[in-house]
Amino acid sequence: MSSVHELIRGAAMREAAARETTRTTGRPLASAGHRRPIVLRATGVSSCDTELADDPWAIDRDPGYGPGASSADTIPSLAPRQGPLPAEYTSASDAELTERIMAAKAALGDRVQILGHFYQRDEIVQHADFVGDSFMLAQAAKEHPEAEAFVFCGVHFMAETADILSGPDQAVILPNLAAGCSMADMATIDQVEECWKQLTATLGTGAPGGLQPVIPVTYMNSSAAIKAFCGRNGGIVCTSSNARTVLEWAFERGQRVVFFPDQHLGRNTAKAMGITEEEMPLWRPHLALGGNTAAELEAARVILWNGFCSVHKRFTVAQIEQARADFPGLTVIVHPECPAAVVDAADGAGSTEYIRKEIEAAAPGSVIAIGTEINLVNRLQQQRPDLTIFCLDPVVCPCSTMYRIHPAYLAWTLEALLAGETPNQISVSAEVADDSRVALERMLAARP
Incomplete structure (x- = not known):
């Protein structure tokens, strides 16, 4: 058995012990990205890009999408950039940020709803009123006409969809404007036209x-x-x-x-x-x-656009073969944004919600390798400590743009709303x- 997969078993046991401590002490979840290295808890292996552990405000205005899985992708020249955060947020400790978020959220009440994508870091998800994939969260916005604003902890295209489906008097806010999506940006409207x-x-x-x-x-x-x-x-x-x-x-x-922008899903x-x-x-x-x-x-039936998800493109058939050799009888589940050869080699492929349901239905003691974003994989292991769950890629990065939604941005956004301001509002024209x-x-x- 490889050393990486030995680490998986040990890390899972340590995670279970840590979760029990959190339950009994009531301490807030630790920040995975605030002044400490990112460690993939499913494996104990360091991040594929050490810069990803930097505070996002240090890299938000740099060219490109920032360090991590999508750093090699070309970002449009007009992509939004996040302005600097006040020092009171960037210098605050994890505990201080958690306290400020909880206080602002309590004061705002039902006027503001926080929407958190499955791929967000845990210290954001713990504050979300709704957690789901992009469309589930946009639907949540549509189904809550009583809210004055939605704080969308995801990426830009998701906030746009929420704005389209929410009411005209409701604001949709993206805490960090630099949270984009390299796949979405691979098809511009000029190119499509x-x-x-x-x-x-x-x-x-x-x-x-x-x-x-x-x-x-x-x-x-x-x-x-x-x-x-x-x-x-x-x-x-x-x-x-x-x-x-x-x-x-x-x-x-x-x-x-003609199917765009993701060739692999198509x-x-x-x-x-x-x-x-x-x-x-x-x-x-x-x-x-x-x-x-x-x-x-x-002669074509489906014309595929040459786009892809940088995270899901990292998964390979060789990773599946290694996992099967190390864990005979394991189940492999992947997202359909993975390349076709990976989907063909897996036992199952489906959306994030499909993966979640497969984990819920798994028999205790099962060993499951998953090909999708690491924050979701880690969270699924937390929810099912009776399973051995690990990411197929031992050095996979979090989605680097999702990772830009840091608690400092969430605290800043909520406190601005409390002060009567509407920062970073995402507005789609009526037409x-x-x-x-x-x-x-x-x-x-x-x-x-």
């Missing part, structure tokens, strides 16, 4: 049987502008949990689909529906016809919101 222009010129505007030549489908992990594009052009939005239903909806209306979903690799050309936005011939596009809502409502109306 140019792609559509070329596809229309190549494939025409009509097809046999009254079908559209191509239906645009966008993953939830995309900008509001691209969701609006889909709404205007007969398209639809999907999540990782309903991608197959959405593709079935699209094929009832069109000969083929490919894995289409493969499960019997569509071959030859029928799924990759569109590279900087090349004419995306680097394809007109004949290849004509874009209306067209986006069309695509989102089509998704909600699509049933398996």
Whole structure:
């Protein structure tokens, strides 16, 4: 058995003991990223990038997405940057920040709801009124008309979707404007419009049987502008949990689909529906016809945009093989944003909610390797100490942009709201919101 996986067992036992101490003493959760190195608790292995342990305000204004899994991705020049935080927040201890957050939250009451994504650090999740994936949290915003504001502890595109679905008098706030998403940024509205222009010129505007030549489908992990594009052009939005239903909806209306921005979710979903690799050309936005011939596009069923999640792209078949060798009989579960070969080698693949439910249903004593973001994997191990759960990649990073939502930003946001200010409000224009809502409502109306 490898030394890494020996560490997994020991770390799980230490985690269980630490959780018991927390239950009995009532002390707040320790911060994983405040003035200390990040250690992956499932393995005890250091972070893949030591700079990720830096306080986010030290790196928020640097070029790129910051250290971590998405540091090699190209960030748009106009991506928002977070301004400096007052020193009273950056110099506060973990305990002081926790106390200030809890006091402000109590004073604000039901006027403000905190939405926390599954991938957030524990010291943020502990304050959230709702925890879920991006669409679950946007739905939570829609279902709470009594709230004056939603503090969205996630990334930019998620806050946009919450703003689209919430009421016109409700504010959606992103505590750190530098919390973006490299995958969402891999498809800009200008690139998508140019792609559509070329596809229309190549494939025409009509097809046999009254079908559209191509239906645009966008993953939830995309900008509001691209969701609006889909709404205007007969398209639809999907999540990782309903991608197959959405593709079935699209094929009832069109000969083929253009799917963006995540090629892996599109490919894995289409493969499960019997569509071959030859029928799924990759569109590279900087090349004419995306680097394809007109004949290849004509023969296509799904045209895949060349985008990906930096975290999920790290998982490999070799990691699965090593895990199976170290733990005979283990179960491997991965997210469908992983490459197709990884999904094929796993025992199961599905959305974050699917992974959560699989862990809930697992028999005590099971050993489960998971291919997804490390904060979620660690939290699942905490919730099921009777299981051995570990991340497939022994040196996987947290999502570097999600990790930018630090308690200092949350404390600053809540106290600003308490003072009558509305910092970092995410506002989608009425025109874009209306067209986006069309695509989102089509998704909600699509049933398996």
